[in-house]
Amino acid sequence: MADYEAPVRAETAALAATPCSGGFAGAYPCSNVDLLSVLPLGSIGGGNGNSMWGWTDSSTGKEYIIFGRSTGASFIDVTVPTAPVYLGNLPSYNGTSSSWRDIKVYANHAYIGADSISSHGMQVFDLTRLRTVTTPQTFAADARYTGFGNSHTLAVNEQTGFIYAVGTNTCSGGVHMVNVQNPKVPVNAGCVSNDGYVHENQCVVYHGPDTAYTNHEICFNYNVDTLTIVDVTNKAAPVQLSRTGYVGVGYTHQGWLTGDHARLLMDDETDSDLPGTKTFIWNVSDLNAPVNTGVHVSPTIQATDHNLYIIGTKAYQASYRAGLRILDITGIASNSLSEIAYFDIYPASNNTGFNGAWNVYPFFASGTIAISGIEQGLVLVKHNPGAPVTTVWSDTFETATGWTVNPSGTDTATLGLWERGDPAATTSSGTKQLGTTVSGVNDLVTGRLAGSAAGDYDIDGGITSVRSPSVALPGSGVLKLNLSWYLAHGSNASSADYFRVSVVHSGGTTQLFNQAGAASNRNGAWTAGSWDLSAYAGQSVQILVQAADLSGASLLEAGVDDVTITRQ
Structure with a gap:
């Protein structure tokens, strides 16, 4: 496997010691x-x-x-x-x-x-x-x-x-x-x-x-x-x-x-x-x-x-x-x-x-x-590590902390709505709904039951959403949202399907992440994600998680676990 392609020559000039300040050290x-x-x-x-x-x-x-x-x-x-x-x-x-x-x-x-x-x-x-x-x-x-x-x-x-x-x-x-x-x-x-x-x-x-x-x-x-x-x-x-x-x-x-x-x-x-x-x-x-x-x-x-x-x-x-x-x-x-x-x-x-x-x-x-x-x-x-990382807020979903399903009353999914619980594993050409969590027993999952077939409790009919309780962010520091997630679907999915993470703040709702589906098999696997919330320092925010089956009768599952907001 080639590790290299001919570079665009732009040789760097010698540069003296420069601290990282304001996001840059020199150029x-x-x-x-x-x-x-x-x-x-x-x-x-x-x-x-x-x-x-x-x-x-x-x-x-x-x-x-x-x-x-x-x-x-x-x-x-x-x-x-x-x-x-x-x-x-x-x-x-x-x-x-x-x-x-x-x-x-x-x-x-x-x-x-x-x-x-x-x-x-x-x-x-x-x-x-x-x-x-x-x-x-x-x-x-x-x-x-x-x-x-x-x-x-x-x-x-x-x-x-x-x-x-x-x-x-x-x-x-x-x-x-x-x-x-x-x-x-x-x-x-x-x-x-x-x-x-x-x-x-x-x-x-x-x-x-x-x-x-x-x-x-x-x-x-x-x-x-x-x-x-x-x-x-x-x-x-x-x-x-x-x-x-x-x-x-x-x-x-x-x-x-x-x-x-x-x-x-x-x-x-x-x-x-x-x-x-x-x-x-x-x-x-x-x-x-x-x-x-x-x-x-x-x-x-x-x-x-x-x-x-x-x-x-x-x-x-x-x-x-x-x-x-x-x-x-x-x-x-x-x-x-x-x-x-x-x-x-x-x-x-x-x-x-x-x-x-x-x-x-x-x-x-x-x-x-x-x-x-x-x-x-x-x-x-x-x-130069700078300030230590501290936890502002976290949720492992082992207890109910106030997440709201369909918070705006506009969800269209008829099955597979988000719920907190102990998920059952499902398989169809590989793992779809994960029966294991990142930590503890519970997670947020789209229809936690298995049923007799993999598609019995998956998302059907449209969008399902869930929103966290309000979290007051500190007024300064580097603020990060961290969570583990997965999206799984069958080959009958399409790019219209998705898993999304957004932040609800005083100016509206801003999408942080979007994983689109595809017309191919995707098995469930926990993935860690992290997104910058520093722009919302000093505000009270909520985390909005959405998953959507917009490809007709496609098989689609999603999960979320171990949500934290940290400050450095």
């Missing part, structure tokens, strides 16, 4: 992220930018970025992030050019692979050489592994000393394992070749809830259309534990585990990104039967999400044209994520497309976050 849109510096491509070796990785010298505490470019890899001292220093370039093998380059670090050595170059192999560079560099140099590699030619990405397990190369011209496109415990003498350790092409992966010494595999080395592979989990403890005989597809698959790209190895977030590169950028949420507590439990849909961007990494309760996501997005994943177990910060290095657009932020590196102890820009070069930023 860059931002929220709770300050700009530290920008090193344009022309100042770090030229070409186009792609991936990168970081290294902290344990002897000196200094921080470095190894930055991938179409023509080589740049070495940059970012210890003082407001004044980074370019140290030099390691040219691509034989001067060949590649738009895809990937880098990982193990035991003070960088490992660099390149896609679309059949002779490149994997370059090995001893990073301790950087300690004595005072002027930019052209470097030579210390070694080169030739067990494969091209590679799409590299993963490293620093606990075991293995590199896992994927998308190579070996192993049937699967995982090519390399022992780098002797860092300058990589040794072929075998293949995982029974799962087709693998695009990216993460391999760990497992310490999650599935105790049958405690201390086993487990790879989580993203291979076009599935999440595949493989036990690679015995490199000579890897064991596939599961291969799991999911609703809404486009092109399975990359993902990352939570620290407890119980959950996982996944980026899908061509999942249409409509109505917003999607991040898939997985429960991987059972390695033999992982479950895609929900999808977080961004309420503000439709950009193509590329790579993400999880540290504690935060996910750091490179979303191409929308730059760095930081998500709070505290509620991941209930499929609830929320964006708490961003820094957009491609202000021209937040839509799909392959420009802007290729990768992010958030692992420095200093808090410096690096962003690799295809056109921009190296952008260094820092998360």
Whole structure:
């Protein structure tokens, strides 16, 4: 899968440290992220930018970025992030050019692979050489592994000393394992070749809830259309534990585990990104039967999400044209994520497309976050959280709090009206009404009973609406509406059908979100949504939820759970 298209050249000029204020740091849109510096491509070796990785010298505490470019890899001292220093370039093998380059670090050595170059192999560079560099140099590699030619990405397990190369011209496109415990003498350790092409992966010494595999080395592979989990403890005989597809698959790209190895977030590169950028949420507590439990849909961007990494309760996501997005994943177990910060290095657009932020590196102890820009070069930023997030109002629907069905007296639906209760599951060519809630026992659901057929209690005849009690919003701060929702329908639906969320305020009713139906099967899956209510600060508002069957006798179900309004 192509991760790149030729960029519109608009190289960024060097820019000094600039705080995020009023939604901008210089020309860059931002929220709770300050700009530290920008090193344009022309100042770090030229070409186009792609991936990168970081290294902290344990002897000196200094921080470095190894930055991938179409023509080589740049070495940059970012210890003082407001004044980074370019140290030099390691040219691509034989001067060949590649738009895809990937880098990982193990035991003070960088490992660099390149896609679309059949002779490149994997370059090995001893990073301790950087300690004595005072002027930019052209470097030579210390070694080169030739067990494969091209590679799409590299993963490293620093606990075991293995590199896992994927998308190579070996192993049937699967995982090519390399022992780098002797860092300058990589040794072929075998293949995982029974799962087709693998695009990216993460391999760990497992310490999650599935105790049958405690201390086993487990790879989580993203291979076009599935999440595949493989036990690679015995490199000579890897064991596939599961291969799991999911609703809404486009092109399975990359993902990352939570620290407890119980959950996982996944980026899908061509999942249409409509109505917003999607991040898939997985429960991987059972390695033999992982479950895609929900999808977080961004309420503000439709950009193509590329790579993400999880540290504690935060996910750091490179979303191409929308730059760095930081998500709070505290509620991941209930499929609830929320964006708490961003820094957009491609202000021209937040839509799909392959420009802007290729990768992010958030692992420095200093808090410096690096962003690799295809056109921009190296952008260094820092998360500035600002005010804490507090809950203004919430409802889990476990008790009656005053929601009103058909509040305006204009609803036209004859069946499947909104009600609070314990929903019964229904199926028809897949799950339609979810019998499970996000939390507790009850949710808001369109006709909670099942009946003898899936369509016995679904929405029929038109529109059904339900409105929350009045909520007094604070007079200041960033105010967000967050809720979990789903819309499910059969192939007899159409774009006339919908699920909508609106806010009723002193000036009228404003639609926040609309998910239209389509003439295709859509199964029920809890999805987390978040929308900005800051424009209504100081007012009393109500939340209006509507669902409509306007396609005749189409099968259509909807649900809502865990509604909160927060302030930051």
